[in-house]
Amino acid sequence: MFHTAAAEVSPGRQILRALHLDLPLLGGISLLLALGFVVLYSASGENLDMLQRQGVRVALAFGVLMLLAQIPHHHLRQWSPWVYLMGVLLLVLVMFFGEMGKGAQRWLDLGLIRFQPSEFMKLAVPMMVAWYFADRPLPPRLRELVVAGVVVAVPAGLIAQQPDLGTALLVSGAGLLVIFLAGIRWRVLLGLGALAVAAAPLLWHFMQDYQRRRVLTLLNPESDPLGAGYHIIQSKIAIGSGGVYGKGWLNGTQSQLEFLPERSTDFIFAVYAEEFGLLGVLVLLALYLFVIFRGLIIAVRAQDTYARLLAGSLSVTFFIYVFVNTGMVIGLLPVVGVPLPLFSYGGTSLVTLMAAFGILMSIHSHRRLLAR
């Protein structure tokens, strides 16, 4: 029995392997998605229609995941520059022909589907930077850092001017993470950090009014309790009144009585925290942590530089999602439109996220089984 166990793989595992899927990652994602449905049911006011629509999106996103998992990552690597260039081109097109939605120009109407190129860049930018570093000796030299910086800055800038600060943040985060993982030297990093601090007032100067307001609102939400501060105040009330054990599923008064705005999208975490309490929230954070760590383990076990860098970046970008969203909902960070991954109602970011997980699975499952 003991001896055969290693050789004799269970049929389930065989199927997973054939499909290039990673069980721990798949399990974590599925649990999160399932929990997301439970919370969405409550947050939407028991709206089955919304649930059904989200179900279709999840199915679609799973399809994308499966598809990408089948593609060996060395193909992705070869396509990286073209994917990146196409993305930048689309961003430029959005700038001129894009559709307005909620005060920002993000969408490109391709007839059949409406497409958000900025979302696409969340994958294309880390792919490009990883491609750039893949064959170069690491840690990178200064000249290479500058090139990589430009590769990140161009799409990030294009997205920021739409304006879509949240996505710009995630896109540049994904790119910068690759640079960090590539082994940027600490003194360079510190120098750049100091430069960023020095540039902060300049950034403030270039910020849109609404963005400044959001920062100010974070610092003092009570200054505008019915305007910009309303979200944060109501969200904090929802979370705080949940206590340790929560008010129970479907019993969150803040969300059920509609005091909490954006409760099925950006602020769904507050609904969850109100109804399931601190215990529920810690379980959720643990699940996220598990998925992130699993992604990083896949990165460490990857066999070439491109795969390593990309896998590491995608995993931590997933973390940035979680952190920026929860940080906003609990009043630690300004209000930026970043959904809670795998939880929030909506399809765009879901597809991107699942695509990233598909890439991670591809990286993990297409390892060449070499003798150590």
Place this chain on the structure above:
Amino acid sequence: MPVRQPLKNHYQEKRLFLARVVILMVMVTLLFGIVSARLGHLQVASYSHFSTLSQNNRVRLEALPPPRGLIFDRNGVVLAENRPAYQLEVTPEQVTDMDATLEQLARIVHLEEARIERFRRMLKGKRPFQAVPLKLNLTDEELANFAVNRHRFPGVDVEARVARHYPQGASLAHVLGYVGRIDERELARIDTQRYAGTTHIGKLGIERFYESQLHGHVGFQKVEVNAQGRTLRVLEREPATPGRDLVLSLDVRLQRAAEEILDGYAGAIVAMDPRNGEVLAMVSMPSFDPNLFVHGISRSVFQELRTHRRQPLFNRALSGQYPPGSTLKPVVGLAGLEHGVTTAERTMYSPGYYTLPNDTRRYRDWRYHGTVNLDRAIAQSSDVYFYDLGHKLGIDRMSSFLGRFGLGERTGIDSTGERQGLLPSREWKRATYNQPWYPGETLITAIGQGYMLTTPLQLTSLTSTLAMRGERVRPHLLRGHIQGDGGELALDESEPLAPVQVSRPEYWDQVREPMEHVLHRARGTAHSSAGQDAAYRIAGKTGTSQVFGLGEEEEYDEDELAMHLHDHALFIGYAPADDPRIAVAVIVEHGGSGGRVAAPMARKVMDYYLLEMES
């Protein structure tokens, strides 16, 4: 593949990457730690704070205003009630086409342009599910018209609200007063918590005086609301305690009778039971309809009432101040007896005028009396006798004795607007005019003229004191209130006042008997007009108080004088004389002679009370 120049060191790169991943893992864990700490702070440390906020968010306290207490007369006739007032309300979210709805509604109920405009303005400030009143106080016809067509108007409803109503109309306006919308001054005065949800408050009269009893205690309900403020359900309810139902001592039948008797004149009739101070009727004419004020009187109607020549808004019974004239004589006579300046037997000759020693001025009587004693001086109303008596008494003793009958001070009746009249004295004149008291002023004070002013209620109270031989009770309108569910009447105790005491009881008879002679002896001033055919004995005194000063030698000719310069006609009296059950004071502004005009009115009131009502 690009040509590589420097060589890649795969082993080293892998170690570098691993180090970076470990750093990121640590950072991720750390940041999750911060998020968890923050959540712990919100959900554990600040739990009670946020829990309260969340509770406040969803729970709203709504006031349930108490129904106002009813007011009845002594026989249980309703004087003030709460009647449903129907108003048309529109719930905007249920109306598809507001303009069309309004246009069609206007064909059924009368809608003024201004009203519609106001409605549109109110519409903007309300949430779509909140009903907005379109027309207040629907008439029965409009109500019926709408009821028939109701199906055509989704979102339009008839809402019944309670509104104060005074079924007796103008009859009791001065007694009851009225309620009106709470204004800013009142808002500053009242406990706003007790008045949560209440829109109206007593403005005058009984409604004002007994506001605290009539109002009741506000109730509350806790309701759950959502973020839009829509009420979802009632969580908790503490019903309101209705206001007290009050029973007045007034008898509506007598009130109405007195009103009819005084009809056409401006004046007042106040009748009370001398034994206990219960006011039986209190009429001030002309009057107004208090119902006008409940829903907010229109500016033009109010202006008309306010500027009307005969001042219908003025409550003459309590606020009107008149010279008492000769009605004061019995009391002045009593003062003379008590102070020993005259006796029942003493006689004097009246030439028709009186002069003070060392003074040439003649104080004229209204007629020639010849030889008079106290009895004839009261019965036939000799001024000269009382000039002489006043002179001998002096202002100080006279003023102080009159004060014991409550003149110059408020009776303290349970209503609003009562005035104190004026009891002149040496000190008063010094303080007011900084002048000495002149002996001539004592003379005219003795016949109730000059500075002297009394209210009709004060005269009624004075009459009661005479009727009760000095016993005094505070006049009051409230008899009691209805207690518990059984509807039992809990009576209020009458409040005795310091009695008027004289050294010899027969002094009372020595002024009371002449008062009977006013009506029942041939030459009594009210004999022919009121006393001669009475079925019971009445004691009274006529009075005619000058509005217009005549010169020493001038004759008063009623026909030649303009109406507003005519004398006020007064009469005070009680009956039956040997066992008084009613005391009445009548004042008819510019009525002319007290004997001819006022006395018959008092007689009719007494007849109605003693003969018609009691039988």
